[in-house]
Amino acid sequence: MKTKKIINYIVQWLDDYLAESKLTGFTIGVSGGIDSAVTSTLCAKTGKPVLAINMPIFQAENQVSLSVAHIEWLKKNFDAVTGIDMALSPVFDQIKKSFPHEIQDGLTMANTRARLRMLTLYAFASSHKMLVAGTGNKVEDFGVGFYTKYGDGGVDLSPIADLMKSE
Numbered sequence: 001m002k003t004k005k006i007i008n009y010i011v012q013w014l015d016d017y018l019a020e021s022k023l024t025g026f027t028i029g030v031s032g033g034i035d036s037a038v039t040s041t042l043c044a045k046t047g048k049p050v051l052a053i054n055m056p057i058f059q060a061e062n063q064v065s066l067s068v069a070h071i072e073w074l075k076k077n078f079d080a081v082t083g084i085d086m087a088l089s090p091v092f093d094q095i096k097k098s099f100p101h102e103i104q105d106g107l108t109m110a111n112t113r114a115r116l117r118m119l120t121l122y123a124f125a126s127s128h129k130m131l132v133a134g135t136g137n138k139v140e141d142f143g144v145g146f147y148t149k150y151g152d153g154g155v156d157l158s159p160i161a162d163l164m165k166s167e
Contacts, residue, residue, distance in 0.1 A: 006167070010159050011045045017157055018048055018131060025049030025080070027125040028133040029117055029152075032059075032066030035135040035160060040070070042159050043133050044078035051124050053084045055117045057092045086120055088113075114151025125156075134158040137165050 018025070026043040030036045030052045043050045052074050054067040071083035095112060096104060118132075125132045134155030 003167075006163070007042065007045070010042050014043060014133075014157075014159055015046045015048070018046065021131055021156075023131050024129045025051070025131075026133045027051045027053065027121050027128065027130045028135070029053050029055055029121055030067045030071055030074075031135070032063040032070065033135075034165065035137055036067075037070050038163075039133055039135045039159050040074060040081075044074050044081050047078075047080060049128070049130070050074070050078070050081045051084055051128060051130065052081055053086055053121065053124060055086045055088050055120055057088045057113045057116065084124065088116055088120065092116060111148045111151055114148035115154075118151050118154045122154075131156040134161075136161060137163055 014026070025048045026046075028036065028040045028043055028050065030040050040050065040052050044052075052071045054064070054071060056064045056067070068085070071081075074081040075083050092113060095116070096109070099112075121132045124130070132155045134152070134157065136153065136155075136158050137160050
């Protein structure tokens with residue numbers, strides 16, 4: 001029963017936040033992980049338009065297939081969900097070619113991936129007059145601070161910010 005109350009509370013909060021913003025819906029990146037699956041489902045439960053975007057950048061095939069499967073599930077179960085597949089590997093390759101080799105360390109390029117995804121989400125959100133919903137949970141993003149500034153941390157709202165991954 002507690003879980004249902006939490007779900008209803010978040011869905012109502014999302015609906016109220018969206019109404020206050022005077023925008024049309026939510027844009028969210030779907031990675032194939034639990035946080036994006038939960039957040040995208042909560043957004044879809046509002047009944048408002050949702051753009052669920054798969055944005056692989058040299059992802060493992062099992063991650064991509066989980067993302068695609070979840071987006072298909074969302075579309076099947078919620079009429080207002082649109083799935084979009086944005087293969088960002090070629091764009092990322094072009095960025096790598098443009099950057100000097102000495103700044104292409106692992107952390108820099110990992111953060112660049114997150115920022116490319118944020119740029120993509122906001123391009124769609126802006127075009128469709130939508131909010132970008134973040135997928136950060138209480139521990140990873142809002143406890144430890146495990147996110148990329150102006151990347152996956154660059155969102156309009158964070159529906160599961162007060163939830164532990166286990167919740």
